[in-house]
Amino acid sequence: MEPIARRKTTKEIVYDQLKRSILSGELEPNETMTETSLAESLHISRTPVREAVGDLTKEGLLIQIPRKGFKVRRIDEDDMEQILYLRISIEMRSVKMLVDHITDEELEKLDALVDEQKVAIQNNDRIRYIELDQMLHRHLLKLSNQNILEQILQELYNLTRLIGHAAISKEGRMEEVIQEHRDIINALRERDEEKAADLMRHHLLTTASSVKKQREQLKNNNGNSDSIGGL
Amino acid sequence: MEPIARRKTTKEIVYDQLKRSILSGELEPNETMTETSLAESLHISRTPVREAVGDLTKEGLLIQIPRKGFKVRRIDEDDMEQILYLRISIEMRSVKMLVDHITDEELEKLDALVDEQKVAIQNNDRIRYIELDQMLHRHLLKLSNQNILEQILQELYNLTRLIGHAAISKEGRMEEVIQEHRDIINALRERDEEKAADLMRHHLLTTASSVKKQREQLKNNNGNSDSIGGL
DNA sequence: CTCACTTATACTGTATACATAATACAGTGC
DNA sequence: GCACTGTATTATGTATACAGTATAAGTGAG
Numbered sequence: 001m002e003p004i005a006r007r008k009t010t011k012e013i014v015y016d017q018l019k020r021s022i023l024s025g026e027l028e029p030n031e032t033m034t035e036t037s038l039a040e041s042l043h044i045s046r047t048p049v050r051e052a053v054g055d056l057t058k059e060g061l062l063i064q065i066p067r068k069g070f071k072v073r074r075i076d077e078d079d080m081e082q083i084l085y086l087r088i089s090i091e092m093r094s095v096k097m098l099v100d101h102i103t104d105e106e107l108e109k110l111d112a113l114v115d116e117q118k119v120a121i122q123n124n125d126r127i128r129y130i131e132l133d134q135m136l137h138r139h140l141l142k143l144s145n146q147n148i149l150e151q152i153l154q155e156l157y158n159l160t161r162l163i164g165h166a167a168i169s170k171e172g173r174m175e176e177v178i179q180e181h182r183d184i185i186n187a188l189r190e191r192d193e194e195k196a197a198d199l200m201r202h203h204l205l206t207t208a209s210s211v212k213k214q215r216e217q218l219k220n221n222n223g224n225s226d227s228i229g230g231l
Numbered sequence: 232m233e234p235i236a237r238r239k240t241t242k243e244i245v246y247d248q249l250k251r252s253i254l255s256g257e258l259e260p261n262e263t264m265t266e267t268s269l270a271e272s273l274h275i276s277r278t279p280v281r282e283a284v285g286d287l288t289k290e291g292l293l294i295q296i297p298r299k300g301f302k303v304r305r306i307d308e309d310d311m312e313q314i315l316y317l318r319i320s321i322e323m324r325s326v327k328m329l330v331d332h333i334t335d336e337e338l339e340k341l342d343a344l345v346d347e348q349k350v351a352i353q354n355n356d357r358i359r360y361i362e363l364d365q366m367l368h369r370h371l372l373k374l375s376n377q378n379i380l381e382q383i384l385q386e387l388y389n390l391t392r393l394i395g396h397a398a399i400s401k402e403g404r405m406e407e408v409i410q411e412h413r414d415i416i417n418a419l420r421e422r423d424e425e426k427a428a429d430l431m432r433h434h435l436l437t438t439a440s441s442v443k444k445q446r447e448q449l450k451n452n453n454g455n456s457d458s459i460g461g462l
Numbered sequence: 463c464t465c466a467c468t469t470a471t472a473c474t475g476t477a478t479a480c481a482t483a484a485t486a487c488a489g490t491g492c
Numbered sequence: 493g494c495a496c497t498g499t500a501t502t503a504t505g506t507a508t509a510c511a512g513t514a515t516a517a518g519t520g521a522g
Binding site: 240241242275276277278279282297298299 | 485
């Protein structure tokens with residue numbers, strides 16, 4: 001029999017829910033909350049809330065302000081660039097390492113992820129699109145068997161998403177991403193190490209510059225940059 | 232006025248103490264503890280212990296085994312290599328960025344750190360030597376104003392130290408390190424970006440290979456690799 | 463009306479108590 | 493002697509209660 005999935009702890013539920021709210025942009029960096037208030041609104045005790053908030057703070061998604069509570073972290077251009085730099089380092093390495101021993105089966109699984117991503121676009125399901133994007137990038141690390149880098153990438157990826165959904169969805173960009181993903185996978189299929197790594201770098205750079213442009217535009221359109229989790 | 236250093240919370244004390252024990256090698260990866268037992272031995276409640284342990288687990292220094300407790304994480308060659316790779320990425324970037332705007336004053340402060348490190352060697356104070364090493368590397372990140380990379384480096388550095396003290400202190404290596412540090416600082420002084428970055432890479436690679444050799448030797452000398460937190 | 467000082471409020475940190483669930487162990491039946 | 497089952501133990505997860513302290517609110521004197 002399949003092992004039964006153990007039921008989630010309250011802390012985990014709070015953690016997941018809070019993280020979703022943060023990453024989806026539902027929770028904005030200006031509003032502050034307290035452990036007590038959040039616990040009350042969820043009708044649970046402070047303990048699991050406190051732990052979940054602590055974890056998210058350690059991950060850099062929240063910041064705690066002494067005596068005031070906590071709120072969503074704000075990411076600036078500088079942070080963005082550092083994150084991008086590291087992601088490029090990590091992900092170029094990951095595809096390079098994969099070239100030699102990735103199997104056809106695994107390549108097909110990657111294809112499947114991209115296919116699903118395409119469906120998500122057609123359904124206009126941005127949440128799912130991003131989720132799949134994350135799965136794809138993460139999966140490459142998992143396949144290349146680099147647990148430590150995988151963990152760090154995970155952190156970086158989450159921070160990336162603090163930029164906000166609005167900034168990600170520049171018109172037509174999602175379709176481009178699909179193509180870039182396909183290109184990377186194909187380069188892996190051709191066992192072309194340099195090409196795969198270059199395409200990955202290109203993909204990340206392009207995404208970043210697209211996000212940057214979109215951000216600037218949003219910033220100009222409404223003076224209040226806060227409303228989209230801006231600069 | 233300088234802000235008064237607020238007195239440490241119990242959690243922080245536990246965190247620091249536990250971390251010290253882990254990084255100094257005092258606590259070995261075979262012995263397991265529980266929240267309850269640790270709390271009792273410290274004569275405090277489980278709450279701060281639980282939080283400290285949770286944090287250290289998130290940092291990758293401890294691993295929790297369901298229903299059994301927790302213990303110090305074991306680092307293998309693969310992990311080591313990933314850590315090294317990322318450290319090189321981060322620290323090469325940091326010196327490159329520094330070249331342009333580091334001041335003479337800051338350079339002197341770096342010199343001072345190396346001087347102090349030399350003293351530590353003369354006093355045969357390994358703990359202090361390592362502490363200063365960490366301060367130096369971290370300081371470079373701080374000076375280059377890269378908060379996110381600084382935080383990641385901090386995590387990586389801690390993981391590095393899980394290798395254990397014995398492995399670090401290969402005969403004569405500490406003196407070499409001093410020289411390598413000086414070389415890097417001098418390259419910064421000469422505003423030679425490429426040289427500084429190369430020396431940094433060299434420094435990290437050399438350290439890693441030295442550690443690796445030392446580890447293998449220790450492993451051969453006593454069949455029980457556990458005793459030095461080995462492979 | 464303003465400033466200093468007191469009082470109140472509320473947020474966090476810690477202790478404690480309890481619930482739940484998994485493991486170890488012992489006892490019983492075969 | 494072995495397997496199964498029920499019980500005890502123990503580790504974690506969660507709730508609750510309490511203490512300390514920083515900020516805010518309020519109050520009174522000048």
